[in-house]
Amino acid sequence: MPDDLRPHLEIVLRHASLRSTLTQIPRLEINFGQATAATSPCLYRSMVCFILQGSKDVALSHELLSYDPAQYLISALDLPLSGQIRDADDGQPYVAVSLTLDPALVAEVASTMPPVRDTEAQGTGIAINPMTTLLRDTLLRLLSLLDAPNDIPGLAPIVERELLYRLLQGSQGRLLRKIAQPDGALGRIRRAVAWIRAHHATRLRIEALCDASGMSRASLHRHFVALTGLSPIQYQKQLRLQEARQLLLAGDHSPSDVAFVVGYESASQFSREYLRQFGAPPARDVRQIRQAIGSAALA
Known part of the structure; x- marks a missing residue:
């Protein structure tokens, strides 16, 4: 583990229980895991995930992504993936923190920044990005509020906004900006995903899914597969x-x-x-x- 993440890990270890802990900071979760011999299915929310110890491989369709404390992961929509956890080099278990993204807040922060023209073709709904010193420092300030719970209501929203600002400045800020665009392809597929999640126990009706997303059947299928690696069914x-x-x-x-x-x-x-x-x-x-x-x- 890099020494510059040791303060983050020490805070997390004071506030975590077994496997998964929802913290007092809204939408911030701590996750522990033991190394697995093979990949296993998992569901990623629309979130940003920072690994503090260990590493993880995730597979979306035929794309394999690996990340560790030197990177962070952004998932732009809820994605069923296959993942494999790896312990740290010294045998210590995997530890990570994740923040579920609030699209309205992302849009609000993005609106305060200079306009950016995204020229890259749309890829999948998940990306790995290099960790930066500014982002690491902001994350530490957010985690430090766990030691001062009375300060969370007043300060956590401010620090979260700074964290989103740093993420939007990052190499995959494009993906976050698309979350803030409800009429873009990603925004429409997010609505389709929300519809499926709300009706997952009933027979899938493509017509209803097209209505929910505002897309034609062909466009829905093409963008859904591109972003999630799966067909709607x-x-x-x-x-x-x-x-x-x-x-x-x-x-x-x-x-x-x-x-x-x-x-x-x-x-x-x-x-x-x-x-x-x-x-x-x-x-x-x-x-x-x-x-x-x-x-x-x-x-």
Whole structure:
């Protein structure tokens, strides 16, 4: 771990619990993880993620991105990905902080900056960027508020605005600026994604998705695949399986009950697709995760 991130890590370790912690700073989350032998499915929110220790590989369709404390990741929309966590070189576990992006706030901050003409072709909805000293210092000021919770309501919004300002100045400020443009292709696909998330347990209706996004069927499909690496139907299936896994981990529901809750008409089809997605049948997968969590808690 770089020495200039040690203060960040020390603060985070004082305020984190096992695996995932929602902090008192709105939309700021701390995540811990153990190295994994292979990639596993995960859902990235529309966020910026800073790794403080360890590294991670994420795959979007055929694109593989790797990042560590020397970079940060921006996800412009909710994306089902495959990820692989790696420990630090000295064996210390993966630690990261993520801030879910508020499109209205991004647009407000972007409006205060000089206009920029983005000439690059639109890529996917995710990007890796080099960390800068100014951005690292701003992040430290934001994390330091965790030690002064009474200051969070007054100061966290100010520091978050500065953080967004630094991000917009970065090499992938283009991607953030597109979040602030609701009538652009990214903004329209974000609306399509929101529709799918709100109706993930019902049959996907492309006409309703076109209405929600304001795009033709051909344009919707082209931009959706370009930004997410998936067709709308594939995206919905990924969401259903992720939701099913969370429901199984959260309670004592049977796999067949969960299958119908997330929208499957056949429990056997659900089990087959779950096995392909997560590498084990539902009951065994959840049992293995719970055992891993228990072992980490005792370590």
